Amino acid sequence: MASATSFYDFTPKDKKGQPFPLSDLRNKVVLIVNTASKCGFTPQFEGLEKLYKKVKETNPDDFVILGFPCNQFMNQDPGDNDTIQSFCLTNYGVSFPILGKTDVNGPNAEPVFEWMKSEAPGLLGLKRIKWNFEKFLIGRDGKVKQRWASTAKPETLEGKILEELKKGGAKSEL
Template sequence: MTAITDIPVRQPGGAETTLADHAGEVLLIVNTASKCGFTPQYAGLEALHRKYRDRGFSVLAFPCNQFGAQEPGDAEEIANFCSLTYDVTFPVYAKIDVNGPDAAPLFDALKAAAPGVLGSKGIKWNFTKFLVDRTGTKVERFAPTTSPDAIGPEIEKLL
């Protein structure tokens, strides 16, 4: 598998980049939405980010509107919501698709590396979380119902 940090992603303004700035970090990559029942998890994600960032950890958010149209905003609206509502300091990338023919290559790689229940590759809902080790190759998937604080012990193992 190609290292996660080598896969192209888009910044909120649309410019293409990679996650190379996060090479060597433990990453929690999450498809997010502003109008979802799981949206309050932003607070827990931010708490994880602040707790572990000085030890080489980052949360990376990828807004997605594929599930119940729960992320209708543009990049500026999403950034304002995250900042004003949850004081988010972790990176929030461009809105993407996580399933289907237009799925972002990053999420195709994450789904292949860490299939869901019974080997399913599709993402079922917003706030599916992928924990990636420092090499960018070992990935573990967590369901939307898994609270961010429940992932803390798994992050600790990788730091």
């Protein structure tokens, strides 16, 4: 989607394979995470859930985390969408949306990941996701504000998220 100019231009699939228009998140601050259920970083689900709940306490309508399960890194998320959903809820109490399983690299990569990678290249300018639990922060304007490696712990992201939330947003006339 070369003509895409914002996060809101994309429509990935939800956990049931239905379109999930990111335009529905307009004027929100969004944290995107490519997740996996059987990875050394999988315990980050706990930190992500704590972060989600903490930020939502003061910004209930302005912040969301979206998980994108991915099985491209050593087959660390082999289950189907229902299995992944159950795992996240049962083991970590995840209440933020976990979308449908997707590719983040290669010829079948989800277009929103292609766009985010080009907007915020990784280390040495690489336009690929290196591993599970990389994170992208999307501002209210639909632009990538920051990218973090898998090793960035969720609790370290709070300051940047709150900074973006303070910027306010244009309210829709719809």
